[in-house]
Amino acid sequence: MSVRRIDPHAERARRNRLHPRHHEFARPAWRWTSSEGVTRVNPHALGAIGPNGIRRIDRSGASVEASPVSASQASAEPARRQIVIDQPAGHIVVVPELPEGRLGDHDKDLFGLARQLADGRDLAVTAITFLSGVTGFEDAGADRVVDLAATVAEGYDPQARLSALLAVEGALAPQHWVFADALPDGGDLGRRFGARLAARGAADARPATRVWQLNDGRTLSRAGDRQDILRDVARVLLALPECAEPVSETRHEARRIDLAATGEASLTAADPATPAGVIDRGRVAVDPQEIPLAQAPFILSAGRGVSDWEGYHHAARVLGASEGASRVAVDDGYMVRTRQVGATGTFVTASCYVAVGISGAVQHLQGIAKCQRVIAINNDPSCDMVKRADLALIADGDAVLAAVCERLGQPRDGDGESWQTEESQHAAA
Incomplete structure (x- = not known):
């Protein structure tokens, strides 16, 4: 029975x-x-x-x-249908942003938009990457992948990237180009590319910017307070986040192709119209506390489980993380209201979100739904934040933060001895 x-x-x-x-x-x-x-x-x-x-x-x-x-x-993830296109009738090229060397949510939306343009027309969605070792193109919806990491050096060099994209244009002659309408990366590169195509006399080279929807073979673009702009699908599309649903039902081949080996285009040849003189001076140091919480890539958030607030602030400075807090910590007066994370505060999209002493109320979990990696430090192994986390440490948050600072060689005055005492007591237990 x-x-x-x-x-x-x-x-x-x-x-x-x-x-x-x-x-x-x-x-x-x-x-x-x-x-x-x-x-x-x-x-x-x-x-x-x-x-x-x-x-x-x-x-x-x-x-x-x-x-x-x-x-x-x-x-369990449902099985996806495998899609293989051996001889595509054409290409739709997607240039993803690849924040921190991986596909982000905006990138997956771009591939979803490209699939809407390609499906039913036997077109291959081709991804262009300037970074080597990127994975996930199969599930994102890419049929082909062109790796230009060997021809374009890392760093800020839009002219070199533009030259490489123009070489791809000559080799593949894609029907559409899809960029992320985000500055300073995809938005700047897409506009440069559209202007260069127009200078070469290409038809319909004017980019469609701020695209947020594809409707009946036409694109809708945001126009601020005015009515949305409806126009035919342009060759160059600069799309906003959530412009389409990410691919979730199919898995694609993501076959690597080498354009230089085909002899159709020279990817190392410089564009004759490319001006010289662009020098990458590196990144400018920015105070993590001055970054808007909704845009912060790394957040160290504290809740009621934190008792040593000076140690928490010191750990945030050592780690270079933006400070966040739960609603309880804000109501108790330990953090300002602008640092509150959750549905009643700020929705965050951090690449790494560390929750220290936060139990995980529903409103707080809604606010971190789009974070890529969540680390929970809590004494309660059954709390909702531990269940949500990708990595959970069942320990005292103050002691863990003090140990991290000491391991990084920047302990707070008087923390080293107390941490070693607690660590020895824990080992003895």
Whole structure:
């Protein structure tokens, strides 16, 4: 006799739409009403697999509503359809931003927009990268990848990148170019590229900027307070974040191609119209506390579990992190309101978010939903922040921060002896 067992944590997450893991446990909608008032039915969601392993179709939807969603099934990533294009009819080139050497959320949106342009036309979505060793193009939706890291040096050199892109234009003759409309990288490079194509006499070279949607074969661009601009799809598109849904149902080949080996274009040849004299002087040091919290790449956030606030501020200075806080820490007066993270404060998109002594209220978890990596330091192994974190340290936050500063060679005065005493007590226990 089989006993149906229910995971109470999964059930609470499924019933609470505000829970950060609600989408993992929510059952797929099998019937809904469209905006036109027409009832739609998802045929893939109808039915269930019986004890003999055969899928039975039940158009009433009763089996869908009755079947529980186990945590193992919900956490497993669904299988993606493999897409291979051997002989593409053309190319749609995407130039991703690649913050910190990996695909960001904006980059994935760009590939989603390119897939809307390519699907149904036998076109290959080709990614251009100026960094070597970047992964994830297969799941992002790239059919081809052109690695220009060997021809363009690292650092700020827009003219060299522009010359390489013009060589790619001569080799592949793409139907569309997709850039991120973000300064100073994709927005500047895309506008330079469109201006150079116009100078060469290319048709429809004027870029479509601030693109946020593709609708019926035309693009919609944000125009501030004015009405959105509707125009035909240009050759050069500069798209905003969330311009399209990222690719989630298909997996692509991401085949590496070497344009220099084909002999169609010389990627090392300099553009005759390229002016010389651009010198990269390196990055300018910026105080992390002056960076807006919504744009900070590295945030060290504190909650009620922090008692040594001087040690916390010292750790933030040593690590070069922007300071954040939970609502409780702000209400207690330890941090200013502008540093509050969460749905009632600031939504952050940091590459690394370290939560020290934060239990993880729903509003706080909503505010860090788009952070790439979350590290939790907490004494409570069952708190929601530990469950959300990619890496969790079950320890006292003050002691961990003091140990990190000491390991980096910048201990706060008087911290070294107290940390070593606590470490010896912990080892003895």
